[in-house]
Amino acid sequence: MRRGIAMGGAVLGAGILCTGLWVAHELRPASRAARRVIVTITPGMRLESMSTALRSRGLIRSTTVFLWAARLRGVPEHPRPGRYAFSTAMSAVQIADRLAKGETGINEIRVTIPEGYSLRQIAKALVRRGILRDEAAFLEVAKKPAGRVRTPFSLPATGLEGFLFPDTYWFPPGARPERVAQEMVDTFVRRFYVPNRADIVASGRSLPAIVTVASLVEREAKTDADRPKIAGVIYNRLARRMPLQVDATVLYALGHHKSRVLYSDLRVASPYNTYRRRGLPPGPIASPGLPSLEAALHPEHSNYLYYVAGPDGAHIFSRTEAEHLQWVSRLRALRARSSSGGSG
Structure with a gap:
């Protein structure tokens, strides 16, 4: 009986010793050669995801052991976002300490x-x-x-x-x-x-033309749902050699922002003035985001030629000038009633 207890204790002790040795080994630096590695922690990234990133970049030996050390050293479940500079010669505990303190190691x-x-x-x-x-x-x-x-x-x-x-x-x-x-x-x-290179070629349009249209969409659209529709209107007007008449191009030509484009502004002499010049402006007028770029690459096919912003920011689209002018008149009357406080 005593012999069995002694043997069990020996086995348990050996197991604890082996586990301790393994943990100590996994806490050691991932490499003897010091190599600087930049890791970006995005807002909302969880500690588990970050440990996987550290492992994939060759900075830690074990995600399991690192997570244990990180929680022990006070690293929050959502580490402070930023770009962090680590070295492959740093131990898991040193990396955890830097994360716990939010020290990026980079002056950026x-x-x-x-x-x-x-x-x-x-x-x-x-x-x-x-x-x-x-x-x-x-x-x-x-x-x-x-x-x-x-x-x-x-x-x-x-x-x-x-x-x-x-x-x-x-x-x-x-x-x-x-x-x-x-x-x-x-x-x-x-x-x-890179992700859209094949579609850009298949579109038959040049990249500068797509980016230019995307920049117009970016400045005109207020909702993502409107972006492909506005891109479609631009391409439809180009195909019919109609002036684009995009207010944002006039503001770009003027060189400063205004809450409203006046009729006098439309006379500005500039190749960017799409009221006076047919076709696209010489180049983009702003940096479009991904939704606008994708809208310019994959426009919505329709017969729309006109649009006007509605009271909620979404645009109302029309096929004919007469229909468009009716909407413009209605919206002006609605704004006038709203500003005067009348109920109609």
Whole structure:
């Protein structure tokens, strides 16, 4: 009896020892060679997903052991988002400690570029965040990118307008304009161009034309459901050689935003004024987001030639000018009653 208890205790002790040795081994650095690895933790990412990412990047030996160590060291279930610099020579405990403290190890600034921003708005946002020092230098690179920014396709003469993908980025303070522009173009290539290359070719339209239409859609649409319809209207008007008459192009020509486009504004002399000039403008007028790019690539086929924004932001589409003018008149009357407080 005593002998059995002693043997059982020995086996248990050996098991605990082996487990301890295995855990100690799995906590060790993944490699003796120190290699810097950047890992991005997105907002809302769970600890389990992050540990899988660390394992796939060769930073930890075991996700199970790392999760145990991370929780023991106080890493929250949703770690602080950001770009973190780790080394393959760091132990799992060292990595967990950095995550628990939210220390990224990188001196970088986070910036979000919204859909529909123009080159000038992007440049101002980057300067305001301290990423760029010189707005003019960035605009010079963006307007004349040849030899400065690499692209797997030909750019229009207007440069990078429309090809700087709206997204969240991390850049060091005082970054070189070329680096910033390159990363934003690379994101456009990765998010839209590469996944849709076959469809772009099959569409029979050039990439600059698609991006230009997408930029018009981005500035005109207020709902995702309207984007393919507006793209369809633009292509229908182009096919009939009708002026596009897109208000956003007039604002781009004027060089500043206004809440309303006046009749006097429509006289501005510019190749971007689609009230005075048929066809597409010379290039994009803003950076379109993915829904607008996809709408321009896959427009909704219809007979619509006109649209006007309704009171809820969604657009009302018409096939004839007479029908369109009726809607415009109704909506003006509705706005007039609303502003006067009348009930009709």
